[in-house]
Amino acid sequence: MFSKILIANRGEIALRVQRACREMGIATVAVHSTADADAMHVRLADESLCIGPPLARDSYLNMPALLSAALITGAEAIHPGYGFLSENADFAEMVEAHGLTFIGPSPTHIRMMGDKITAKTTMAELGVPLVPGSDGEVPDVEAAIEVARQIGCPVLVKAAAGGGGRGMKVARTLDEVAEAFSTARAEAAAAFGNNAVYIEKYLDRPRHIELQVLGDNYGKVVHFGERDCSLQRRHQKLLEEAGSPGITAAERTALGAIATQALEKFGYRNAGTLEFLYQEGQFAFIEMNTRLQVEHPVTEMVTGVDLVREQIRIAFGEPLGYDQSDVKVSGHAIECRITAEDPETFAPSPGTVTMFHAPGGLGVRLDSALYAGYRVPSHYDSLVAKLIVHGRTRPEAIARMRRALEEFAIAGIKTTIPLHLRILDDAGFQSGDYTIHWLEQFVAAHKV
Numbered sequence: 039m040f041s042k043i044l045i046a047n048r049g050e051i052a053l054r055v056q057r058a059c060r061e062m063g064i065a066t067v068a069v070h071s072t073a074d075a076d077a078m079h080v081r082l083a084d085e086s087l088c089i090g091p092p093l094a095r096d097s098y099l100n101m102p103a104l105l106s107a108a109l110i111t112g113a114e115a116i117h118p119g120y121g122f123l124s125e126n127a128d129f130a131e132m133v134e135a136h137g138l139t140f141i142g143p144s145p146t147h148i149r150m151m152g153d154k155i156t157a158k159t160t161m162a163e164l165g166v167p168l169v170p171g172s173d174g175e176v177p178d179v180e181a182a183i184e185v186a187r188q189i190g191c192p193v194l195v196k197a198a199a200g201g202g203g204r205g206m207k208v209a210r211t212l213d214e215v216a217e218a219f220s221t222a223r224a225e226a227a228a229a230f231g232n233n234a235v236y237i238e239k240y241l242d243r244p245r246h247i248e249l250q251v252l253g254d255n256y257g258k259v260v261h262f263g264e265r266d267c268s269l270q271r272r273h274q275k276l277l278e279e280a281g282s283p284g285i286t287a288a289e290r291t292a293l294g295a296i297a298t299q300a301l302e303k304f305g306y307r308n309a310g311t312l313e314f315l316y317q318e319g320q321f322a323f324i325e326m327n328t329r330l331q332v333e334h335p336v337t338e339m340v341t342g343v344d345l346v347r348e349q350i351r352i353a354f355g356e357p358l359g360y361d362q363s364d365v366k367v368s369g370h371a372i373e374c375r376i377t378a379e380d381p382e383t384f385a386p387s388p389g390t391v392t393m394f395h396a397p398g399g400l401g402v403r404l405d406s407a408l409y410a411g412y413r414v415p416s417h418y419d420s421l422v423a424k425l426i427v428h429g430r431t432r433p434e435a436i437a438r439m440r441r442a443l444e445e446f447a448i449a450g451i452k453t454t455i456p457l458h459l460r461i462l463d464d465a466g467f468q469s470g471d472y473t474i475h476w477l478e479q480f481v482a483a484h485k486v
């Protein structure tokens with residue numbers, strides 16, 4: 039096994055990876071920007087190095103600095119976490135070119151799935167159903183209008199290189215297509231340096247359901263069930279569940295079979311997530327993420343599998359060592375993403391945490407790098423804690439999450455804890471009968 043791993047990330051996910059390493063007897067190297075010198079991931083690592091100034095592009099996205107840090111400290115592998123360089127095929131290639139192991143999929147597969155048009159074409163060839171839409175890239179306004187006419191409005195113009203919910207524009211009528219196309223294209227060029235866009239039918243009441251997979255280097259792919267990530271604001275996930283309250287065990291099995299067979303055909307390795315929209319009994323693939331997801335803990339809670347440990351084992355060359363039939367999903371898990379934001383206006387709320395009390399008890403897990411006295415920097419993502427609970431049933435998990443959120447005390451910064459409590463108390467949420475549009479409507483209805 040590796041003896042030392044560098045974790046090219048910060049915050050809760052850097053801690054999460056450290057925890058797996060420590061349990062496996064692997065030494066950890068933390069990297070940090072000057073804004074993160076006091077961060078918990080730095081304090082708890084075996085070694086740490088400063089890799090640059092606060093701006094992410096100068097530090098956490100600074101490839102030469104990260105590679106130097108790995109070489110100086112004698113790390114044998116790099117875990118990228120999520121975000122930052124986790125889906126950067128060039129970085130994965132550079133890591134390998136320096137004789138180190140990138141803990142993730144092959145650069146070829148990262149590149150293939152990083153372009154959503156290629157991802158969709160590949161999946162379609164392998165028999166995975168897609169959301170109806172354009173056949174690849176849409177080159178100009180005329181072509182966009184023609185596609186919209188064929189599939190019918192509303193349509194969604196999406197950036198091929200899109201991510202994080204950016205670069206997407208809805209056209210509700212044919213008259214809106216030209217503007218949606220131009221705006222999406224300009225945004226895509228500015229945000230991703232790639233102006234390629236494609237068009238999908240805009241589904242009016244889908245659920246977002248995604249499937250967690252792991253593949254080893256020997257052609258075997260196993261899935262770990264689904265997560266329901268329909269509760270989103272501005273296409274960003276806020277609360278996730280495993281399993282989905284909207285699909286049956288038979289649908290899970292069928293989806294799992296289609297997905298794992300497809301991935302085995304192209305030899306996918308390490309962790310990945312296939313994202314689908316689900317409406318009227320039909321699954322339609324939208325994209326694949328070639329990395330660990332923020333919401334991976336809900337899957338860990340219902341399967342008992344440490345996904346980061348598995349990623350490290352696979353990267354080292356170990357076989358999965360178990361079959362699909364060995365993966366058991368039991369009970370129900372919920373994750374609340376807690377951000378340093380005003381729970382009503384979503385205005386960022388960086389600052390110093392003056393008091394911190396973590397919830398606990400049976401079935402409660404907290405993934406957070408906060409501590410009393412810590413100053414939340416303004417330079418990075420506003421996620422400060424993920425609270426995850428497991429219960430034997432969904433109602434038990436909801437009751438447990440309510441209880442844990444009430445116990446959770448963070449003073450000095452505003453957080454979204456009150457919003458999560460309101461969601462959990464809502465009969466619509468409790469019924470489990472929600473779509474990707476539910477949360478936006480809920481937030482609008484509860485504005486004060």
Ligand code: ADP
Nearest residue numbers: 200201202203204238239240241246273324474
């Ligand atoms: P990103 O990579 O930016 O996260 P995705 O393609 O995963 O983009 O889409 C993010 C979210 O946008 C989805 O979870 C869903 O809520 C919404 N979305 C994407 N495609 C469609 C579609 N065709 N119809 C309706 N909603 C969509």
